[in-house]
Structures are given as structure tokens and as C-alpha cells.
Amino acid sequence: MAELQPIALTVNGEHHSLVVDTRTSLLDLLREHLGLTGSKKGCDHGQCGACTVLLDGRRANACLALAVAHDGADVVTVEGLDHPLQDAFVERDAFQCGYCTPGQLCSAVGMLDEAERWDERLDADYVRDRMSGNICRCGAYPNIVAAIEDVA
Amino acid sequence: MSVAPTRVVGTPADRLEGRDKVQGEATYAYEYEVEHVAYATPVVSTIAKGRIRSIDSSAALAADGVIAVLTWENAPKLPKAEGELAILQSPQVSYRGQIVGAVVAESYEAARHAELLVRFEYDVEEHDVELRADHPTLYKPGKVNPEFPTDTEEGDVERALEEAAHAIDETYTTPTEHNNAMEPHATIAIWDGPSLTLYDSNQGAHAHRETFAKTFDMPPEQVRVIARHVGGGFGSKGTPRPHAVLAALAARHVERPVKLAVTRQQMFTLTGYRTPTIQRLRLGCDERGMLTAIAHDVVEQTSTVDEFAEQTAVVTRMLYASPNRRTTHRLARLDVPTPSWMRAPGECPGMYALESAMDELAIAAGIDPIELRIRNDPEIDPESGNRFSTRNLVACLREGADRFGWKPGSRRNGRTLAGLGVAASTYPARRRPSQAHARRNGDGTFTMRVGAVDIGTGARTVLAQIAADELAVELDRIHIEIGDSAFGSAPVAGGSAGASSWGTAVVRACRLLRAGDEDEVHVDTSDSADAEEPLAKHGFGAIFVEAHVDVDTAEVRVARALGVFGVGRILNPKTARSQLIGGMTMGIGMALMEETRVDGRLGAFVDQDLAMYHVPVNADVLDVDATWIDEDDPHINPMGAKGIGEIGIVGTAAAVANAVHDATGVRVRDLPITPDKLVGRI
Numbered sequence: 001m002a003e004l005q006p007i008a009l010t011v012n013g014e015h016h017s018l019v020v021d022t023r024t025s026l027l028d029l030l031r032e033h034l035g036l037t038g039s040k041k042g043c044d045h046g047q048c049g050a051c052t053v054l055l056d057g058r059r060a061n062a063c064l065a066l067a068v069a070h071d072g073a074d075v076v077t078v079e080g081l082d083h084p085l086q087d088a089f090v091e092r093d094a095f096q097c098g099y100c101t102p103g104q105l106c107s108a109v110g111m112l113d114e115a116e117r118w119d120e121r122l123d124a125d126y127v128r129d130r131m132s133g134n135i136c137r138c139g140a141y142p143n144i145v146a147a148i149e150d151v152a
Numbered sequence: 153m154s155v156a157p158t159r160v161v162g163t164p165a166d167r168l169e170g171r172d173k174v175q176g177e178a179t180y181a182y183e184y185e186v187e188h189v190a191y192a193t194p195v196v197s198t199i200a201k202g203r204i205r206s207i208d209s210s211a212a213l214a215a216d217g218v219i220a221v222l223t224w225e226n227a228p229k230l231p232k233a234e235g236e237l238a239i240l241q242s243p244q245v246s247y248r249g250q251i252v253g254a255v256v257a258e259s260y261e262a263a264r265h266a267e268l269l270v271r272f273e274y275d276v277e278e279h280d281v282e283l284r285a286d287h288p289t290l291y292k293p294g295k296v297n298p299e300f301p302t303d304t305e306e307g308d309v310e311r312a313l314e315e316a317a318h319a320i321d322e323t324y325t326t327p328t329e330h331n332n333a334m335e336p337h338a339t340i341a342i343w344d345g346p347s348l349t350l351y352d353s354n355q356g357a358h359a360h361r362e363t364f365a366k367t368f369d370m371p372p373e374q375v376r377v378i379a380r381h382v383g384g385g386f387g388s389k390g391t392p393r394p395h396a397v398l399a400a401l402a403a404r405h406v407e408r409p410v411k412l413a414v415t416r417q418q419m420f421t422l423t424g425y426r427t428p429t430i431q432r433l434r435l436g437c438d439e440r441g442m443l444t445a446i447a448h449d450v451v452e453q454t455s456t457v458d459e460f461a462e463q464t465a466v467v468t469r470m471l472y473a474s475p476n477r478r479t480t481h482r483l484a485r486l487d488v489p490t491p492s493w494m495r496a497p498g499e500c501p502g503m504y505a506l507e508s509a510m511d512e513l514a515i516a517a518g519i520d521p522i523e524l525r526i527r528n529d530p531e532i533d534p535e536s537g538n539r540f541s542t543r544n545l546v547a548c549l550r551e552g553a554d555r556f557g558w559k560p561g562s563r564r565n566g567r568t569l570a571g572l573g574v575a576a577s578t579y580p581a582r583r584r585p586s587q588a589h590a591r592r593n594g595d596g597t598f599t600m601r602v603g604a605v606d607i608g609t610g611a612r613t614v615l616a617q618i619a620a621d622e623l624a625v626e627l628d629r630i631h632i633e634i635g636d637s638a639f640g641s642a643p644v645a646g647g648s649a650g651a652s653s654w655g656t657a658v659v660r661a662c663r664l665l666r667a668g669d670e671d672e673v674h675v676d677t678s679d680s681a682d683a684e685e686p687l688a689k690h691g692f693g694a695i696f697v698e699a700h701v702d703v704d705t706a707e708v709r710v711a712r713a714l715g716v717f718g719v720g721r722i723l724n725p726k727t728a729r730s731q732l733i734g735g736m737t738m739g740i741g742m743a744l745m746e747e748t749r750v751d752g753r754l755g756a757f758v759d760q761d762l763a764m765y766h767v768p769v770n771a772d773v774l775d776v777d778a779t780w781i782d783e784d785d786p787h788i789n790p791m792g793a794k795g796i797g798e799i800g801i802v803g804t805a806a807a808v809a810n811a812v813h814d815a816t817g818v819r820v821r822d823l824p825i826t827p828d829k830l831v832g833r834i
Contacts, residue, residue, distance in 0.1 A: 002216040002262060023261040032260065037183035038176020040383070042334045043416040047762040050334055078176035090170035093726045096734060097608030098173030099334040099383025105174060132769040135762065137334050137384050138608050139737030140730060141773040 007071040011036065012080025020067050027051045027062035030077060038078035038102045042135070049134030052103035052110075053077050059110030078102035083109055088147035096138035107134045108148050115152075122152045160620040160627050161791065164726035168613045168632065169381070169606070178381040181353040182338035182413050189340065190219055192402040192412040193263040194395060195253035195270050196421065197245045200279035200755025201487045204243035204252060204272055212255055212269040217262030220406050221270055222254040228404050230397070232369045235458035236490055239394045240401065245274065246457045247281075247489045248756045249421025251394050256402050256410060279487040279755040283453045285323075285430045287484035290451065293461040296481050297497065300466050304535070307476030309434070312445035316436025318517040319445070324433060324505040325822045326805075328748040328757070329426040330419070331494045332767055333607075335383020337423050338413035339396040341403040347374045352396055354379050355389045356644030357637040358603050363392045368400065380635040382607040386738070387493030388423045389607065390646045395422055417760045424492025425748065427452040427462050429501045433509035441519045443474040443528050448506065454483045455490040462491065463498035468506050470688060471578060473530035487755060493646065495738060496798035499579055500805075504742070504823065507575035507806030512819065521574055521810070522549050522558065533688035541787035544718030545576055545692040551781055552716035556696040560814050569701045569834065570711070571815025577693035577803030581720065581785070581794035582649040585678030587640025588657035590619070590664070592671045597629045600661070603642030604634040604654040609797055610727030611650055617724060618655045618791060622662030640674060648691075648795025651723060653677075656789045687787055691794040693717035695736065695803040699811035706830035708812055710740050713804070715778040720785040720794035728796055732778035735800020740776070741768045742801070743808035747824050 008017045011034060020029060027044075030036040030053070039062055042050030046064040053062045054076040062075075078101075085108055088094070095101040111130045115122045127145050136144065172178040209221035227240035239251045253270055257263035280289075296302055313319050340351040348368065354360050357377040365372040382389065395414045403410035414422050429452045436445035448465040465479035494500075514521035529546050532539055552558070552574070560572045589601040600619050606612045616630040623630070633639070643653045660675040698712040715736050722728045745766040749758040759765040778800065784792050805823060813819045816834040 002259075021259060021261045023265070028260055031183070035185065036176070037179065040180075040335070041182075041413070042336065042383075043762050045416065045761060045763070047416070048334065078174070081175075086174040089174050090166050093167065093170075093730045095170075095173060095608075096610070096727075096730055097334060097382065097384040098169070098178055099180065101173050102176045128771045128773070132771040135334065135767060135769055137332055137386070137738075137767060138730070139734030139768065139773070139776075141737065141768075141770045142733060142776055143730065144770065 005068045007068055009070060009073045009075060011075045012077060022068050024067045025063050026065035026067045026070055029067040030062060036077050036079055040099050040102055042099065049107060050100050050103040052107040052134060054106055054110055059107045078105055081105060081109065084151045085109060085147065088150040092143045092147040092150065094143040094147040095140050100134060100136045104134045104136065104144055107131060112152060124149065158621050160617045161723050165613055165617055165627055165724055167610055167727065168616060180335055180381050180383055181340065181351045181379065182411060184340055184351045186340055186342060186409045189409045189411050190256050190258065190406055191260045191263045192254050192256045192399055192410045193267045194251045194398055194414065194418060195255060195267050196418060197248055197250045197252045199245055199274050199276050200248040200281060202245050202274045202276040204245065205275050206273040208271040212266040215262065215266045215269060217258040218255060218266045219258065220256045222402055222405055223252065227401055230367055233367045233397065236394050237367050237392060237397050239397055247421065247455060247487055249489065251398055251422065254398050254402050256406050281486050281488050281750050281755045282752045283428050283430065283484055283486065285451050289485045290482045293459060293481065293483050296461040296463040296466065300463050303480040304469055305478045309445045309447045309476045309478045312476035313434055313436045316444050317439045318513060319436040320509055320512045320516055321434045322509060322512060322821060324431045324508055326429045326501040326504060327823060328428045328750065329494060329742060329746050330748055330765055331386040331388035331424065332765065333384030333386055333388060336413050336416060336419055337389060337393055337395055339399040340409060340411040341399040342409040343403050346370065348400060349376045350396065350400065351378050353382050353389055355382065355385045355605055355607055355646050357605060357635060358641045359644045360392050361637040367397055377637040378635060379605050382605055385607040386495045387497065387646060390493045390644055393423050416762060420748065420757050420760045421489045426494035426497065427491035429464055431464065431505040433505050435509050435513045437513060437517055441517050441524050441527050443472055445476045446472065446474045447478045449480045451482050453486050453488065453491060455488050456485055458490040460491045464502040467499045467502045467578060469535040470533050471506065471576065472528040473534040495735065496579060496802050499802045503577065503802050504805040507803055508809050508821065511810040522553055525549060525576055536688055538686050538688045541687040541689045542718065542783055542785040543692055544781055544783055547781050548692055548694040548716040548718050552694040552696050552714060556714050562815050567703050569703060569815040571699055571811050573697045573699065573807045573809065573811025573814055575695050575803035575806035575810060577695055577799050579648055579691050579795065579799040579802055581689040581691050581788045582647055582652060583656060583789050584643040584649050584653040586642045586653040586657040587674065587676045588654065588661040589640055589674045590661035592665060597631060598623055599631040599633065600658060601633045601639045602654050602658060603637060603639040604650060605645045606634060607645050609645065609650060609731060610724060611645065611654065613727060614651050614723040615654055615658050618658050619662050622659055623666065648797040652789045652793060652795055655791050659790045689788055691717065691719040691799045693799050693803065695807040697807040697811040699808060699815050701812060701815045701830065701834060703834055706827035706834060708744055708825055710774065710808060712775045713740065715800055717778065717780045717799060718783045719780060719796050719799060720783050720788065721792035722780055723791060723793055729778050731796050732800040733776045735798060736776050736778065736804045737768050737773055739801040739804020740772065740808060742823060743805040743825055745824050
């Protein structure tokens with residue numbers, strides 16, 4: 001039985017009020033209700049990272065978040081990013097098919113923020129570890145690390 | 153003949169769609185906005201073999217938002233559908249996870265919920281899903297993919313092995329592997345009267361159009377397939393998959409557009425996989441290491457639905473010469489989904505076995521493994537007797553040995569054992585017929601239309617680079633449109649033949665445009681594809697790996713990997729390097745972690761998601777690099793290029809296995825090399 005619930009959230013600085021099925025994930029809300037298809041569905045189980053967004057400033061798998069549990073949240077998706085990392089990804093060819101890229105970018109932005117907040121030294125090993133929640137089947141990892149190091 | 157100098161080709165241009173991809177603006181199949189669209193979800197079988205006795209859809213139909221439930225009892229009939237695509241046409245179940253129904257609903261959530269409410273009763277039959285070397289159903293297929301003889305035999309292998317100074321006789325196995333592209337296969341199907349439009353995640357718009365037209369018994373002109381951005385394929389999107397037929401069936405049934413994406417779990421049974429293989433390799437050589445016998449006998453599987461005969465031993469017919477040579481392929485028919493294309497089908501598992509065996513022979517003969525390969529490098533293709541268009545395996549081995557610092561021998565550093573491994577790589581260099589359309593826009597720009605699909609290879613970018621050179625303009629003067637069956641027919645992005653095939657058509661179209669007065673030209677290269685001199689055309693490479701093995705946990709890490717390739721002219725060094733290191737990365741996965749295990753009792757794949765089926769993540773890839781030697785091969789296409797999509801994966805698993813042996817003295821002949829196979833032995 002579908003239950004509906006009203007929620008309000010801010011996505012990429014824009015305020016949205018809508019009524020959603022309580023079963024709707026934040027990812028499906030973005031993709032199917034708000035037309036923000038930049039965040040990708042790769043596994044729907046929090047195993048691949050393609051859906052990574054910044055949820056209240058922290059990186060999170062949007063497929064594992066129920067939309068109604070995030071009433072009042074502030075969400076930033078790839079469409080809302082304006083970060084030098086995006087240019088670095090293009091220059092370093094840090095993707096091929098591009099399907100994991102929005103998640104890689106949001107995850108990397110979140111990771112850079114974590115490193116700064118926790119005052120951690122950001123070297124290649126650190127980046128590889130902290131970016132291992134975002135799978136790239138095309139195998140662009142060395143280029144992803146290089147792009148992140150370019151802007152870090 | 154040599155290839156003309158270039159200006160834009162050969163430069164590391166950024167991907168043309170790069171900005172779109174980093175801004176989330178590249179639109180993939182499931183993401184097109186379509187009015188009044190309904191959501192469909194497959195219902196799949198929970199048994200491996202049997203017949204559907206009864207179906208109860210009432211609870212599903214009563215659920216909120218459900219529009220329809222399709223099963224074989226009410227689905228539109230498809231008398232022309234074949235093999236895996238003949239879904240919902242009979243009560244027969246041929247493998248676990250097969251499509252037996254669909255729910256169509258107003259929302260994704262409603263469809264997924266109702267999927268659980270459709271009740272099937274089955275008459276269950278005994279199944280068999282486990283490949284064995286002595287399987288009773290083993291048979292000799294009529295050919296192996298795509299058109300190779302099943303077996304070959306020259307000379308007297310048995311006698312040569314008896315008389316060999318050194319010989320090895322070992323069996324290697326590779327498990328079921330899944331492509332696992334990041335974008336799950338997805339389709340939006342829209343009927344407009346008799347016409348069907350599909351936004352579909354695939355590797356070939358025209359190949360899909362043809363198969364859909366046949367499956368739905370309609371003229372190809374009434375089918376349009378659009379695939380502008382595709383989130384990887386690695387072969388799994390090369391031929392139409394059953395879910396796409398389901399989307400079109402559902403759309404016809406409910407008379408609305410329907411969108412459907414398979415789940416990651418469903419991808420394991422609905423979108424193809426690499427067959428497991430059991431490969432017996434026998435090699436013999438004389439005192440100097442010259443091969444006197446090569447025998448490669450392969451056992452692999454197909455399904456009861458269709459025949460897929462992977463060409464695993466075909467590569468052994470051309471890589472090294474020997475007066476006595478034999479290759480065979482046998483298939484077991486199991487109650488499983490039909491195997492399909494996965495990156496370098498045939499070459500990849502076959503070369504794992506052959507190049508592991510060469511390493512074992514080198515050790516048996518006391519010859520350096522690079523030297524053994526150099527001594528046995530043939531002048532001509534041993535199989536056909538034809539000359540090679542170019543063959544630079546030896547140059548790749550030498551260059552790689554120099555760059556990598558080839559000095560094998562186990563070294564211990566604390567609790568880590570380190571060793572080096574090498575393997576050859578090769579992949580056919582092909583070209584297929586293609587059409588292309590070129591238009592002069594009158595403002596200094598040009599528009600190229602090619603039915604190509606860019607699954608992440610950089611096809612869009614290199615085709616524009618080729619056009620820019622041919623038209624003598626800057627790259628930003630070229631508009632390129634791809635991924636649409638409304639354009640002239642073009643071959644699939646597969647077999648490492650995309651850029652070669654489409655690029656040739658682009659060259660022809662541009663030259664025709666420049667030569668004439670017309671502002672628009674259309675070319676078709678199918679007239680010239682067959683009229684070529686008989687040459688053996690292949691790319692070659694050498695893969696070098698340094699493996700580190702923890703003596704306590706037996707965990708293997710690839711500390712360094714380098715590929716050196718002889719693959720003709722490189723059209724774009726930036727995107728080429730990405731493809732090559734991407735292939736090598738998948739090869740590291742194959743060597744160390746990728747495996748889909750089978751449960752014989754349930755008749756099911758045990759690993760059905762990315763938590764169970766491990767692929768390399770960022771932390772697994774420490775130092776992987778690729779480079780190439782200067783090579784100019786004018787015999788394949790006017791660009792002088794060879795395909796590079798697959799050669800990166802081909803030798804990598806053997807190089808890793810050989811490095812693990814060098815480090816530990818333990819030879820693992822059953823992939824993947826997981827710690828359980830080493831622990832207690834080092």
C-alpha cells in the first residue's frame with residue numbers, strides 16, 4: 001500500500017516541496033521527480049557509489065537514503081557542483097563511459113572537505129583508500145587520483 | 153605504402169563529451185524525459201528448470217498503481233523471436249533468473265513491490281549447472297565464434313610431446329565472470345502506431361535495430377534505436393538482451409511508453425557473462441626452447457536456450473609456431489543463462505592458459521620467459537601461412553623489459569614476497585563495413601553523422617579528430633553526431649573494430665566532400681571491406697607485473713603493471729592510454745578477484761551483486777601504466793590504427809599469475825588467485 005508524505009528539501013540551492021511515496025529513495029526522487037539525472041543508479045544497494053551526492057555537506061549514497069527521512073535536507077548533486085575538480089577530470093581523462101563520474105566528483109569533493117576538516121595529509125594512498133567506495137569499471141583510477149591531486 | 157602525416161589525429165584531445173559528463177548533462181538511456189511513461193520491472197524465475205504450472209497475478213494487479221502484469225499467458229506473441237529473446241512465449245523455464253513476467257506500474261516503487269506479489273507454481277525438473285571436464289553432455293560445436301573451425305590439427309602432437317626435451321601438461325581453469333558495466337542495461341520503449349523507438353543502452357544502434365525488427369517481425373525502417381551515451385558495455389551490450397524485448401512487449405501491451413532498467417542483481421542472469429573454461433595445455437620444446445608441440449584442449453559451456461561457442465583456443469593457432477599443433481573446443485549444455493561476449497572473448501581466457509603454460513615451460517627449460525617467447529616468434533601466421541601486416545611482439549617484450557627493469561626472482565621485504573611476471577597479449581585488428589555522412593555547414597563548420605556508439609572508448613572524439621585532419625580544419629570546427637540508427641548503418645562498438653570501421657567511413661566521406669561541389673555526402677565502405685590482400689592482422693603487446701604477496705594473509709597486490717603495445721598508430725594518446733590501462737585493470741580483477749560462483753543445488757549464481765562479485769576499486773590499482781611503440785600499419789584502415797579496446801585485458805591475468813609464482817614458487821592454475829589458494833603454501 002503506497003503511503004504518501006510531504007517533504008521539503010533544498011537541492012543545488014533550490015527549494016522543493018513535494019509529496020512522495022514513502023518508499024522513494026533520495027536517488028529516485030532526484031532522478032524521477034526532479035529530473036536531476038546526473039546522479040546515477042549503478043546498483044541501488046550502496047555498493048558502487050555512482051549515486052553519491054553531498055547530503056547536508058557530507059558525501060552519501062543517495063540510493064540508501066529514503067527521501068522522507070531527509071525532510072529539510074540540503075542536497076548537492078553533480079548538477080550543482082562548480083568545482084575545479086570537474087576541469088581536472090576532463091583534462092586527466094578521469095573517466096571513460098562517464099557513468100560513475102558524478103558520484104566520483106561528489107565523493108571527491110566530500111573527501112577533500114573531510115581531509116581539510118580532519119587536517120589529514122592528502123597523498124595518493126589516502127586518496128585511493130578514501131575513493132574506494134566509488135567503483136569505476138572502465139578503470140580510470142590512476143587518472144582519478146591524478147585529477148584529485150591536481151586540485152588538492 | 154605508409155600513412156599520411158596527421159595534425160589533429162595523434163594529439164591528446166580532451167573527450168568532446170567530457171564537459172557534459174562532469175556536469176551530469178550526458179543523458180543515458182533511462183534518463184530521457186518521456187510523457188506518460190510507465191515503469192516496468194521483470195519478474196524472474198526462481199527455479200533453474202521446469203515448466204510454469206500456474207500463475208496468480210491477482211494480488212499484484214490489486215496493488216496500488218499497477219497497470220498490468222505480463223506473463224506467457226497474456227503477452228503479445230513473437231513467433232520470430234529466437235533464443236534468449238523469445239521471452240514470455242512459453243511456460244518453459246530454462247535457467248534460474250529467466251524472465252517469466254513483468255509488472256507495469258505508475259511508479260518504480262509500485263512496480264518493484266508488485267513484482268513480489270506475482271505467484272508462480274512450477275513443475276520442477278532436475279537441473280545441472282556445473283561445468284565439469286567429463287560432463288556427459290560435452291559435444292563438438294559446428295564452429296566457434298564467430299566463424300572459426302572448432303578443432304585444428306597439424307603434425308603429430310603426441311609423438312612430439314614424447315620426444316620433447318622439455319614438456320609441460322597442465323590444466324588451467326577460469327571461472328564465470330560478469331562484465332558489470334556501471335550503467336545497468338536500460339530501455340525506454342515507445343510505440344507510435346507500427347513504429348517503435350527505443351532509447352537503449354547498447355553497443356550498436358543498427359545491430360539492435362535489425363534484431364528488434366526481426367524479433368517483432370517488422371521492417372527495420374520502423375525501428376529507431378538511440379544510444380547517445382552508454383555507461384560501459386564490455387561486450388554485454390553488444391547484442392540485444394531480453395529485458396529490452398520485455399520493455400517493448402510491455403509498452404505494446406499497455407499502449408504507453410515504458411521504461412525498464414534491470415537491477416544489478418538481474419544483470420547477472422539477463423545480460424550475459426564469460427563462460428567458465430577448463431583448459432588443458434600441453435607444450436613441448438627442444439633443448440634450445442623451440443616449440444615442437446602445442447596442444448590446447450578447451451571445455452566450456454553453453455545453455456539449452458542457445459549455442460555460444462567461445463573461441464578460447466583460436467589464439468593458440470597464431471601466437472607461436474610449432475610443427476605439431478592441435479586445438480579443440482567442447483561445450484557442455486547446461487541449465488544456465490547463455491554465455492555471451494565479455495571483453496576479448498576467446499583471447500582473454502585462452503591467453504591466460506597459454507601464457508601461464510609458456511611461463512611454466514620457460515622454467516622447465518631453464519630459459520628466460522621473454523627469451524622463450526622471442527625464440528618462438530613466428531615469421532608468418534602459423535595457421536594461415538599469411539604474412540603479418542605488422543607484428544611487433546618482440547619489440548614490445550624488449551621495450552617493456554627495459555622500461556620495467558626485468559629482473560625476475562623472488563625478493564623478500566619484511567612480511568612481503570615480491571616477484572615479476574610477463575605475458576604476451578594479442579588481439580585481432582579488424583575493420584567492418586560502415587557508412588558515414590558529412591555536411592559542409594557553410595560557416596566553416598562541418599557535421600559528421602555516424603551510427604557509431606561511444607561506450608566510453610572516446611569514439612566521438614577520435615572520429616572528430618580524423619574528420620578535422622581530412623578536412624584540414626581545427627577540431628572545434630567539427631560537429632559530430634552518433635548513437636542513432638536513423639544515421640547510416642554502422643557496426644557495433646565491439647571486437648576492437650569501432651574506430652577502425654567508423655573512422656574509415658569518416659575518411660572516405662571527408663575526402664568525397666573535399667573533392668566535389670556538393671555540400672552533403674554519404675559513403676558506404678562495404679564495397680571495399682573484402683577486397684584486401686590476405687594478411688594476418690593483429691595487435692600485439694607485452695604485459696609486465698610486479699606482484700607483492702603477504703606471507704601471513706597471502707593477499708596479493710599488484711604493485712606495478714606496465715603494458716607495452718604495438719597497435720598501429722595511436723589516434724589519441726589520452727583516450728588510448730585510458731582504454732589500455734582500463735583493460736589491464738579488468739585483467740587484474742580477473743587475476744585476483746573476479747568470480748561468479750555457482751550453487752549446484754539451487755542452480756543459481758551465488759554472487760549477484762558488487763558486494764559479492766568483486767571488481768578492482770581505487771585502492772587495488774597502485775601503479776598501472778601503458779605505453780606503445782611506433783607502429784604504422786597501413787593494411788587495416790587509412791588511419792594506420794589497430795583496435796585497442798580489448799588487448800589491454802588479454803595478457804594481464806597470466807602476467808599476474810606468473811608474477812605470483814615468481815614471488816612465491818606457488819603456481820595457481822585456477823583463477824582467481826584468492827588468498828585461500830596460497831595460504832599455507834608460501
